[in-house]
């Protein structure tokens with residue numbers, strides 16, 4: 001395979017795969033921008049025996065940073081162990097693209113695998129995950145299974161994950177996906193994506209520290225949204241939804257509800273969340289709020305649609321396609337059997353003054 005010339009400029013941030021290391025995750029591509037990206041993989045460096053009956057793997061992350069990429073091009077790469085992958089570099093300007101957003105892949109691995117097969121078939125330019133990748137982010141037995149199931153998809157596309165409560169703010173999430181904060185943003189074409197961490201329960205131990213995190217993330221998000229006002233579309237990706245049609249969950253997520261005025265002020269087009277294991281589409285004050293938690297976790301009922309706000313709900317495994325063209329965009333929710341659950345257009349925001 002002919003390696004892209006950008007590989008010549010790669011910066012090593014970790015040792016190459018050693019003979020005793022076994023690759024148990026990846027390759028995957030994170031932090032993709034129109035200039036650079038991080039290729040990551042996960043290795044098992046050994047195992048710890050517990051009570052002489054069970055082995056727990058010791059995992060470590062490996063990354064390289066690619067610089068000097070060209071917006072919109074496809075980059076192919078190969079790891080030292082021969083594993084190959086490719087991804088598209090985010091396009092700039094008036095470019096068309098399609099993405100997939102999905103989430104809550106933590107259990108029912110057979111269904112998780114089927115969702116990945118379905119997503120891989122539609123060849124998205126990139127994939128965003130709304131969180132709860134695994135059941136317990138600290139459990140090193142679970143991450144290799146997550147990566148094994150997602151391999152056919154991750155080796156072909158850029159990946160932008162949000163932190164879910166089941167990751168438990170584990171350092172593995174930060175290590176594997178090469179992020180220093182659980183909030184970040186990126187641009188693709190004329191769309192802007194802001195990924196935030198809504199898992200206040202695990203972000204810190206004390207109430208004071210949780211409040212400090214939330215204040216800092218919100219300060220960053222407001223600055224990020226203010227800087228993106230020339231984009232035609234703005235999207236939020238997170239784990240906890242502001243609206244839910246699951247009756248038993250409607251009292252929660254008040255901190256996220258409190259963000260609605262900020263999103264309205266800065267003309268957010270749509271939000272994508274997970275946490276509730278079903279498909280939900282709500283519309284409030286011009287912003288579409290999507291819940292896409294149908295990646296394999298046990299389904300929740302949608303027993304309490306919100307009058308005047310809820311547009312469509314269905315309790316089924318699914319993923320969501322986002323198709324963007326200059327001046328217009330469309331969202332389509334697709335069930336595991338290929339049935340279209342919901343489809344609607346998004347209006348481009350008028351040019352910022």
Ligand SMILES: [Fe+2]
Nearest residue numbers: 132164165275
């Ligand atoms: Fe969750």
